[in-house]
Amino acid sequence: MKPDQELLISGKDITKVFGYGKNKNTAVDSVNFAFHRAEIISIVGESGSGKTTLAKIVMGLLKETSGEITYRGQPRKLKNHRDRKAYWQDIQAIFQDPFSSFNLFHKVEKLLNDCLDLQGLKLSKEERFEKMKEACTFVNLKFEELYNKYPFELSGGQMQRLMIARIFLLHPKVLLADEPTSMVDACSRSTILDMLLKLRDENDMTIIFITHDVGLAYYVSDTLYIMEKGKIVEQGSAEQVLINPQHPYTQQLISDVPKLNEEWNLG
Numbered sequence: 001m002k003p004d005q006e007l008l009i010s011g012k013d014i015t016k017v018f019g020y021g022k023n024k025n026t027a028v029d030s031v032n033f034a035f036h037r038a039e040i041i042s043i044v045g046e047s048g049s050g051k052t053t054l055a056k057i058v059m060g061l062l063k064e065t066s067g068e069i070t071y072r073g074q075p076r077k078l079k080n081h082r083d084r085k086a087y088w089q090d091i092q093a094i095f096q097d098p099f100s101s102f103n104l105f106h107k108v109e110k111l112l113n114d115c116l117d118l119q120g121l122k123l124s125k126e127e128r129f130e131k132m133k134e135a136c137t138f139v140n141l142k143f144e145e146l147y148n149k150y151p152f153e154l155s156g157g158q159m160q161r162l163m164i165a166r167i168f169l170l171h172p173k174v175l176l177a178d179e180p181t182s183m184v185d186a187c188s189r190s191t192i193l194d195m196l197l198k199l200r201d202e203n204d205m206t207i208i209f210i211t212h213d214v215g216l217a218y219y220v221s222d223t224l225y226i227m228e229k230g231k232i233v234e235q236g237s238a239e240q241v242l243i244n245p246q247h248p249y250t251q252q253l254i255s256d257v258p259k260l261n262e263e264w265n266l267g
């Protein structure tokens with residue numbers, strides 16, 4: 001499936017400065033982006049390049065110092081609780097540390113039930129059970145075995161699957177995934193990515209991956225944004241950027257993955 005042309009979220013000259021004076025740090029520097037419906041985008045860069053800061057700005061968790069974000073054709077407004085609630089119904093995130101995404105005092109059943117509540121759906125107890133079970137099955141978890149457990153009783157991999165089960169129930173328009181596979185082994189890793197790709201195909205979800213792994217980015221993405229020291233130094237279709245990188249930083253990132261060309265058979 002290919003992304004369509006409907007522009008969903010874009011940013012113009014987005015800048016984020018932390019600190020003052022000698023401690024001033026421009027984490028995101030005049031960044032422009034345009035993400036479309038059903039598009040899979042990877043933002044690739046080394047540690048400290050500003051990926052997570054940019055992701056938090058897109059999420060509305062961090063206020064940009066300057067620049068403008070447009071969402072569905074309108075300047076994004078997050079002034080009051082109502083604006084934010086509406087925005088966060090449409091955009092969800094999976095962060096590196098799954099523990100940060102859950103209320104650790106709530107059992108799995110409540111965590112999933114809350115997703116159904118957020119949708120405002122009127123469902124019977126049986127319907128709720130069926131939906132939660134379906135979500136767990138989608139990510140190869142057994143609801144019957146987990147529903148009564150607390151997040152800290154789950155493995156890192158189970159937690160990550162549970163996060164995807166939540167996304168399955170919430171079906172947001174945009175999913176921001178910050179290194180979503182960092183806590184799972186290589187085998188589960190491709191399963192998790194396949195789950196996310198399937199969600200995109202079924203729900204036309206736009207997915208933004210934040211990663212330092214060019215290989216992963218190529219495997220999953222339509223579009224790559226390469227970020228260095230707060231700036232987007234190169235962007236384009238995944239093939240175009242990987243096969244014919246223009247910027248020296250991109251060339252270096254790719255050459256740091258010596259087997260990339262062979263593994264992905266890029267010639």
Ligand SMILES: Nc1ncnc2c1ncn2[C@@H]1O[C@H](COP(=O)(O)OP(=O)(O)OP(=O)(O)O)[C@@H](O)[C@H]1O
Nearest residue numbers: 018019025027045046047048049050051052053054
């Ligand atoms: N809350 C903060 N206060 C001050 N500086 C910050 C803050 N958050 C991030 N930074 C700085 O902004 C820069 C970009 O950090 P950011 O976490 O966005 O990078 P990243 O590319 O996501 O790195 P990683 O891959 O390690 O997560 C870094 O220099 C970091 O120290």
